[in-house]
Amino acid sequence: MRFQTASAVNIAAALVMAFAVGTALMWISGYDPLSSYSAMLITPLSDWVYFLSALAFSAPMALTGLTFSLGLRAGLFNIGAEGQVYMGALGAVAAAYLLGGPAVLPLAFAMGLILAVLWSSVPAVLKIWRGVNEVISTIMMNWVAYWVTIMAVSTAFANPLQPEESVKVPEPARLTPLVPGTDFTAAVPIAYAAAFLVLIFLKYSVWGYRISVSGYNPIAAKSYGIKPERAVLVAFALGSVTAGLAGVLQVVARPPSYSLARNLANVYGLGFDGITAAMLGRGHPVGVVLASIFLGIMQEGARHMQIEAGTPYEFVKVIQGLIILFLALQLLRK
Structure with a gap:
C-alpha cells in the first residue's frame, strides 16, 4: 500500500511540475494558460462525441504502452514500438493491395503482426547473441522501418487516385465507427482487451512469471532454472x-481514410506516446490504459485548444515530454 501511495504521489508530482512548466512556457510565448488548459482538459469531457474521440486516440497509445511495459518487466528499455507500428500498418496496407473484399481484414491482421514480430526479432537476437544494447538497436530499427514504409507507400502501395496516401482498405473489410458520427471503432475495445490479456499473462502464466523474475534479477532466475535469454525473446515478441x-x-x-498517409502522419509518434503512457501507468497494464485515456483526452483537447485559445497544437507534445522528463528524474533519484 505504501508503494502504491508513493507511486501515486510521484505521478501527481510529475504532472503538476509538467503543467507548471507548461504554464510558464505558454505565458512567455504570449498564450493564455488558463483558457488553453480548459480547452485541453475540460472541453473533451463536455461532450460525449469529444470523449469518444479521446478514447479513439487512447487505443494505439495503450497498445504501444504495453510494448514498453513488457520490455520493462523483462529488464529491457525497448523503444522499438515505433518501428513495429509502422510494420503493422505496412502489413495492413499490403493486404489491401493484394486482396479485395472482407478477406482483407484477417490478412491485414496476419501480415501486420507477422511483420512486427519479425522486425522485433532483430534487436532481440542481437541482444541475446551479441549483447547489443536494445536502446541503440531499436532506435536504428525504427528509422529503417520509417524509410522502408515511406518508400513502400510512395511506390508499390501508392493510391493512384490520391497520391498523398496508400491504397485504401476496401469498405467490406473496414472496422467502422460503433457510434455513428464519432471515431469510436472496435479498435478501442480491442486495445483494452489486449491490456487485460497482458495482465492475465503476466500475473498467472508461467512465462509471465519467468519474464518478471528475469527482469528483476537474471542471476536469481538462472538459479531457479529460468533462462533469461528466452524471457527476453518472449517479451520482445509479445510486445511487438x-x-x-x-x-x-x-x-x-x-x-475517415482507412489508409496509411504518405508521410505516415496517422502512425508517426505512436510508439513514443506509448512510452509516456507506460511511465505514467507505472508499467501496469491497467495503469497503462488509464494513462492512455488521460493522454487521449489531451490529444483530443489539443484540437480544441488550437481553435478556442489559439494555442499551438504542439504544446501538448511539450507537456508530454515534460511528463517523461520529470518521471525519469524521479527514477534517477532512486
Missing part, C-alpha cells in the same frame, strides 16, 4: 504483437 496491432488498427479501424 501489441505494437503491430496498433499499426494494423490505425489502417483498418481509423476513419
